[in-house]
Amino acid sequence: MSAAPSGLAAFDLTGRTALVTGSSRGIGRTLAEGLTRAGARVAVHGRDARAAVDAAEQIARSTGADCTGVAFDVTDPDAVDDGIRSIEEQLGTPDILVNNAGIQRRAPIAEFSDEDWNALVQTNLSSVFHLSRRVAAGMIARGSGKIIQIGSVQSQLARPSIAAYAATKGAVAMFTKGLCADLAPHGIQANAIAPGYFATELTRPLVEDEEFSAWVRGRTPAGRWGDTVDLVGALVFLSSAASDFVNGQTLYVDGGMTAVV
Template identity: 75%
Template sequence: MIPGLGAFSLEGKTALVTGSSQGIGRTLVEGLAAAGASVVVHGRDAAKAARAAAEVAEATGVQTRSVTFDVTDPAAVDAGIAALEAESGPLDVLVNNAGIQRRAPIGEFSDADWDDLLATNLSSAFYLARRVSRGMVERGSGKIIQIGSVQSQLARPGIAPYSATKGAIVMLTKGLCADLAPHGIQANAIAPGYFATELTQALVRDEQFSSWVRGRTPAGRWGDTQDLVGALVFLASAASDFVNGQTLFVDGGMTAVV
C-alpha cells in the first residue's frame, strides 16, 4: 500500500527541541505541534521557556511543556531527560537545535570562545543523543534530528571554529546512523542557510551583507524560519523511516551553486 499524507502525522508522538524558547527553535516546536506532536520547549531561562510553551499551546491546542537544564553538562542532561521522561513518558523525537556563534579572526580567537562553541554546538548534541537514544533502542524506534548549517560545507572569514562544529555535526549524524539504524532509529540533520531571526537582525539590517546573501542565494532572499518546518516534519515522521544519516540543506540553493 502506498502511504498517504498520514505518514507525516506526529499524533501520539512526544518531541523535545533544545534551545527552543526563541528563534529557529521556537518555530520548530510550533511546526511539530501543528503536525500533532506533544512538544517540549527547552531553554536556559525557565520563565522564558515556560512563556514560549504556553504561547505554543494556545496557538496550536497541543499539549506543551517546558524544561530547563544545561545542555553542555552531561550530568544535567541525564537528570533533565530522566525527569522529563518520568513526567511525560518516552521521547519519540529529539531535535538538537541549541547552538551559539562566535566571530573573530583565527589568530585572535580565544580559548574560551572555542570551548563554548564545542560545548554548545557539538558536545550537547552528543550528550542528548546518547541519553535519549537509550530509551529509543529499548523501544525499537525514534527520530534524532540535528540542526546543522551551510557552514558545515562553506566557510567564511572569522567563523572557522563554528564551521568546525557544524562539520562535526554532519559526521556525528552519520555515526548515529551507523550505531542506531539497526535498532529502528533514524538520525538525520537539517542544514539551514541564512535565516532571518532575532539573533541575525543586525546582519539582516546590514544592507551590504543582506545584498550579498540575496545575491549568493539562488532563491534571492533570506530564509524564513517557516521554511524549515516541512523538512523537520518529514524527518520527524514515519515518512522518513528509510532516510538515515543524511543532511538536508534548506538554503535556497546556496550550496548547489558557485
C-alpha cells in the same frame, strides 16, 4: 507487522512526543510550534525556566496543542541526564529529539580565544553528543526514534571569521552519520537539517546590514533570506514515518546556496 502509513498520514505526528532544545525563541521556537501543528506533544527547552514555560504556554494557546516547558544546561552531562529523566517521567522517552541549541562566535582565527572555542564546542557539538547518547538509550529499548540535528550551510561551506563555528557544524554532520551506523539496526533514524541564512532575532544585525544582506540575496539562488517557517516541512518529514528509510543524511534548506558557485 502492521503496514506503514502512506500518503499524508505518513507525516502525521499525533501521539508522538518531541524535545526541541533551544526552543524558547528563534528557529527552535518555530520548529517546536511546527511539530505541535503536525500533532506532536512538545517539550519546549531553554536555559531559562521562565522563558521555556512562557514559550510553551504561548505555543499551546496558539495551536491548542499540549506543550511543556523544561530547562537544563545542554553542555552539562549530569544536567542532561536529570533533564531527560524528568521528561521521561512526564512523557516517556521522546519519540523525536531535535538538537537545535547552538551559539555563534566570530573572530579572525589568529585572534580567536580559547574561551570562545570551548564555548562553541561545548554548546554546538558536545551538547549534541550528550543529548543523543542519553535519549538513544530509551529509543533503543523501545525500538524506534528520530534524532534530528540542526546543522548549517557551514557544515559544508566556510567564511572568514567563523572557522571554529564551521568546525562544530561540520562535526555535527559527521556525528549524524555515526549515529546512523550505531542506531539504524535499532529502528532509529538520525538526520540533520542544515539551514542557510535565516532572518531571526539573533541575525537581525546582519539582516539590517545592507551590504551583507545584499551578499546573502545575491549568493542565494532563491534571492532572499530564509524564513524560519521554511524549515518546518523538512523537520516534520524527518520526524515522521515518511522518512523511515532516510538515515544519516544532511538536508540543506538554504535556497540553493550549497548547490551553486
